[in-house]
Amino acid sequence: MNSQLSMDDAFSQITYNSISWGSTVDGPGLRLVLYLQGCLLNCPWCHSPHSIPIKYIPILFFPDLCQTLGQCVDACPRKLHTLEEKKHHYNRAECLSCGACAEACSDNRESNIAALRTAAVQIELSELWKKIKPQLMLLRSNGGLTISGGEPLLQGNVLPELLDLCKNENINTALETSGFIPDMHLSLLAQRVDTWLFGLRPNSCYSNQVSERILSNLGQLVKSVGAGRIIIRIPLVPEVVEHVGWKTKLCSILKRYGLQRIEFLPLNPNTDFYYLAMGKDAPGYGPMKAGIAEDAVQYFSSRGFSARLVTEA
Numbered sequence: 381m382n383s384q385l386s387m388d389d390a391f392s393q394i395t396y397n398s399i400s401w402g403s404t405v406d407g408p409g410l411r412l413v414l415y416l417q418g419c420l421l422n423c424p425w426c427h428s429p430h431s432i433p434i435k436y437i438p439i440l441f442f443p444d445l446c447q448t449l450g451q452c453v454d455a456c457p458r459k460l461h462t463l464e465e466k467k468h469h470y471n472r473a474e475c476l477s478c479g480a481c482a483e484a485c486s487d488n489r490e491s492n493i494a495a496l497r498t499a500a501v502q503i504e505l506s507e508l509w510k511k512i513k514p515q516l517m518l519l520r521s522n523g524g525l526t527i528s529g530g531e532p533l534l535q536g537n538v539l540p541e542l543l544d545l546c547k548n549e550n551i552n553t554a555l556e557t558s559g560f561i562p563d564m565h566l567s568l569l570a571q572r573v574d575t576w577l578f579g580l581r582p583n584s585c586y587s588n589q590v591s592e593r594i595l596s597n598l599g600q601l602v603k604s605v606g607a608g609r610i611i612i613r614i615p616l617v618p619e620v621v622e623h624v625g626w627k628t629k630l631c632s633i634l635k636r637y638g639l640q641r642i643e644f645l646p647l648n649p650n651t652d653f654y655y656l657a658m659g660k661d662a663p664g665y666g667p668m669k670a671g672i673a674e675d676a677v678q679y680f681s682s683r684g685f686s687a688r689l690v691t692e693a
Contacts, residue, residue: 392504392505392506392538392541393502393503393504393505393538394416394502394503394505394508394535394538394542395416395417395418395437395500395501395502395503395535396414396415396416396417396500396501396503396508397415397416397417397428397430397431397499397500397501397530398415399412399413399414399415399511399512400412400413400415401515402519403526404692405645405690405691405692406526406528406554406556406577407523407524407526407552407554407575407577408523408524408552408554408575409519409522409523409524409552410519410522410523411519411523411524411525411526411554412512412515412516412519412523412524412525412526413525413526413527413528414508414512414525414526414527414528414532415428415431415528415529415530416431416527416528416529416530416531416532416534416535417431417433417434417437417499417500417529417530417535418431418432418433418434418529418530418531418534418535419431419432419434419529419530419531419534419558420434420531420534420558420560420561421531421558421560421586421590423581423585424585424619424663425615425617425618425619425620425647425651425663425665427647427648427650427651427654428529428530428654429654429655429658429660430499430500430654430657430658431499431500431529431530432530433499434534436476436477437477437479437498437499437500437501437502438477438498438499438500438658439472439475439477439479439481439482439496439497439498439499440482440496440497440498440499440654440657440658441470441472441495441496441657441658441659442494442495442496442497442657443468443495444495445493445494445495446468446495447495448463448466448467448468450463451481451484451485452468452481452482452484452485452496454484455480455481455483455484456480456481457478457480458474458475458476460472460474460475460481461481468495470496470659472659477498479498481496482494482496482497482498484496485497499654499658505538505541505542508542509542509545512525513545513549516546516549516551517549517551519551520549520550520551520552523552524546524551524552524553524554524574525546525551525552525553525554526553526554526555526556526577527539527542527553527554527555527556528555528556528577529556529557529558531557531558531560531561532555532556532557533555533557533561533562533565533566533569534561534562534565536561536562536564536565536566536568536569537565539555539565539569539572540568540569540572543569543572543573544572547572552574552575553572553573553574553575554573554574554575554576554577555569555573555575555576555577556577556578556579556613557576557577557578557579558579558594559578559579559580559593559594559595559597559598560590560593560594560597561597563597563600566597566600566601566604567600567604570601570604570605571604571605573605573609574609575609575610575611576601576605576609576610576611577611577613577643578598578601578610578611578612578613579612579613579614579615580594580598580612580613580614580630580633581614581615581619581620582614582620582626582629582630582633583619583620583623583626584623585619595633598610598633598637599637602637602638602639607637607638607639607640608640610639610641611641611642611643612630612634612639612641612642612643613642613643613644613645613690614630614642614643614644614645614676615644615645615647616644616645616646616647616668616672616673616676617647617665617668618665618668621668621672621676622668622669622672627676627679627680630642630680631680631683631685634680634685640684640685640686641685641686641687642680642685642686642687642688643687643688643689643690644673644676644677644687644688644689644690645690646668646673646689646690646691647665647668651663651665652664673689674689676689677689
């Protein structure tokens with residue numbers, strides 16, 4: 381197994397870190413969600429830190445699942461795994477993410493029983509299509525495929541083929557993006573996607589250069605597909621919606637581009653999960669202030685926008 385990545389690999393390969401087989405919060409209807417690897421942003425509230433790396437695939441370690449059988453000790457070429465008194469020690473600081481330990485721990489990274497797993501897998505698009513097509517055929521009457529991330533447009537070179545496969549089978553498509561992506565991929569994919577889920581974060585966490593690129597790409601997308609095919613998505617996290625002026629700023633942006641639909645997303649309750657699996661400190665957010673979500677929906681609805689809080693059915 382090679383856990384080193386290149387986004388310039390052959391167009392027939394795609395790298396994903398997980399699949400949700402039946403989501404009700406990622407586009408219209410019931411969706412299969414494909415989460416792709418790699419992101420250029422490093423948002424402090426990200427609930428998927430394992431999806432950020434671009435040049436390598438992180439190793440996830442779940443100590444509670446370790447059976448202390450020792451396959452990883454023998455497999456690791458750098459001898460970074462040790463077992464002492466039935467306790468597993470993993471020296472992450474010197475790990476090169478070669479993936480040998482994860483391969484030895486389990487033959488199936490998606491089994492959810494292995495203590496060591498690679499955070500993503502690189503696969504031929506034809507093999508991925510075989511994997512997801514049966515479920516998509518079931519969903520095409522009341523949902524479809526949503527491509528998310530990470531930032532899926534970093535793999536925009538291979539997505540036209542996947543989207544065309546969906547179109548040939550009359551499968552609805554949606555794509556979620558941060559907006560901080562290569563322009564060429566945005567223009568290449570604009571008309572191939574039925575619904576765009578565009579993430580906006582009206583705060584000071586991004587530099588002016590990053591914010592300007594995001595808004596520039598949003599403007600290009602509106603010109604390409606029209607405002608009606610774009611849904612703005614706002615995460616309900618403190619850095620985004622607990623500072624003065626965020627609603628006014630967002631309202632101004634929406635009016636500038638003629639956008640009408642907004643979705644607010646509650647903080648993922650499992651945010652700490654992947655941070656701990658990567659050996660990182662979790663963000664540790666406390667609960668949102670009471671009424672934040674309801675106030676946001678009411679504020680934008682009263683100003684003529686279609687606003688809603690997205691929750692699992």
